[in-house]
Structure formats: C-alpha cells, structure tokens
Amino acid sequence: MSKPNRDRFDDVPRSSGRVGAHRAEAPGMNGWIVLLWSFVAALVLIIGGIFGSLVVMGRITLFPEAVPTATPTPEETGVVDTAYSVLILNATADEGLDEQMRETLINNGWAADVVFASDSTSQDFTTTTVYYVADEDELAAIGLAGLIGGADVQQSDFYAAMNDTEQKQLTVVIGLDDSANPPSSPEETPAP
Incomplete structure (x- = not known):
C-alpha cells in the first residue's frame, strides 16, 4: 500500500487537550434553559387549551357574523291638514x-x-x-x-x-x- 502524501498539518505538534470540534453544552446552564422552555411550552398549551375550550363551548366566536345595525324607527311627523x-x-x-x-x-x-x-x-x-x-x-x-x-x-x-x-x-x-x-x-x- 502506498503512503499518503505529507501536508502542513502533519507537522503540527500534538498537545494534550482537546482536539477537534466539541459541541458539548456548558454544564450548569442546561437545567435553567430546559426549565424556561418547559414553562413557555406549558403556558402556550394552557392558553391554547382554554381558548379552544371557549371556542368549542360557543363563548367565543372566531368569525362573528355581521350584525345589521338597527335602524331607528322614524317618528311620525304628521301632516298639517287644513281640511279638518x-x-x-x-x-x-x-x-x-x-x-x-x-x-x-x-x-x-x-x-x-x-x-x-x-x-x-x-x-x-x-x-x-x-x-x-x-x-x-x-x-x-x-x-x-x-x-x-x-x-x-x-x-x-x-x-x-x-x-x-x-x-x-x-x-x-x-x-x-x-x-x-x-x-x-x-x-x-x-x-x-
């Protein structure tokens, strides 16, 4: 088998420590973020549930029909009739x-x-x-x-x-x- 060609990265000294991409989350912060997102999700679900229940029960109408405005009944103005x-x-x-x-x-x-x-x-x-x-x-x-x-x-x-x-x-x-x-x-x- 042939040997691979050398490049400039072959000459980098090896050090003790982390090498490569480490995507691990910082310890200690993970619990608060999870708790915050859990709270937000629970709040959204509760509000959505209440709203959905009110819609189903008929207390809230999503698309109300236009109610025609009541036109006032005109008052009789009478007629001046001099024949009486x-x-x-x-x-x-x-x-x-x-x-x-x-x-x-x-x-x-x-x-x-x-x-x-x-x-x-x-x-x-x-x-x-x-x-x-x-x-x-x-x-x-x-x-x-x-x-x-x-x-x-x-x-x-x-x-x-x-x-x-x-x-x-x-x-x-x-x-x-x-x-x-x-x-x-x-x-x-x-x-x-």
Whole structure:
C-alpha cells in the first residue's frame, strides 16, 4: 500500500487537550434553559387549551357574523291638514288662550269658519292635548300638535259628540303647560 502524501498539518505538534470540534453544552446552564422552555411550552398549551375550550363551548366566536345595525324607527311627523275643523277648548284660568290659538291656526291656513274657540268646563287640565277620533286622523293630529308647539296627541271619541257637522274634526284642549300663570301647587288649582 502506498503512503499518503505529507501536508502542513502533519507537522503540527500534538498537545494534550482537546482536539477537534466539541459541541458539548456548558454544564450548569442546561437545567435553567430546559426549565424556561418547559414553562413557555406549558403556558402556550394552557392558553391554547382554554381558548379552544371557549371556542368549542360557543363563548367565543372566531368569525362573528355581521350584525345589521338597527335602524331607528322614524317618528311620525304628521301632516298639517287644513281640511279638518278644529275645536279649541281653554282648560286654564287664563282668558283668551283659545282665541290666540284660533288666530294661530287661521294664520296657518285654516278657514275661520272651521276653527271654533271656547272655554272648557275645567280649568286644571295639565297638558295641552290634541284629540282625534279615527285612526286615519292620527297624522293630521300629529301635524296640528307640532304646529301649536308640540302638544300631546291622543285618540278619543269623547269630543266626537261636539261635532255637529259631517266634517272631520280635531279637538285641542289647552292645558296648564301653555298657561302664562300656572298654579304653583295642586292646592291652588281651582275646582272644576
């Protein structure tokens, strides 16, 4: 067999010590690193398990469906309809409120012969209210209430007997909220 050729590494003196690549880990540090990686792995598994359980139980939705936003129901604004006759009753102690409201309605397009103003038998009605009889009269009542300053609107046939014509009628009862001198306490309210 032939002898291998010599090279420059053949002349390197042999020393006692390590020769070659030693990839052994440094002693003492290995335990802490293993413990840290074990802790991180356990934490990831615990968090993943909790999250997965919540998804399976339905407490968390991964891809929620878009919920349509609720559109607010538009408030009825009413229609000012001058074809209705209007009965105005002053249910306060103030004189002339019924005539002032009558003039307001006439100035807003009502004919003078279909707007009637009178005093009520009561003088302690609390809130100005527009009354209408039939369901189809509601929008006209809302329009009239808005025109006179935001009165309440109620359906009632109590005032229907006062209508001696065949024309549709709305009734406005002026309350203490529109009075210039409302009583300060219930004891001062005059008896009907």
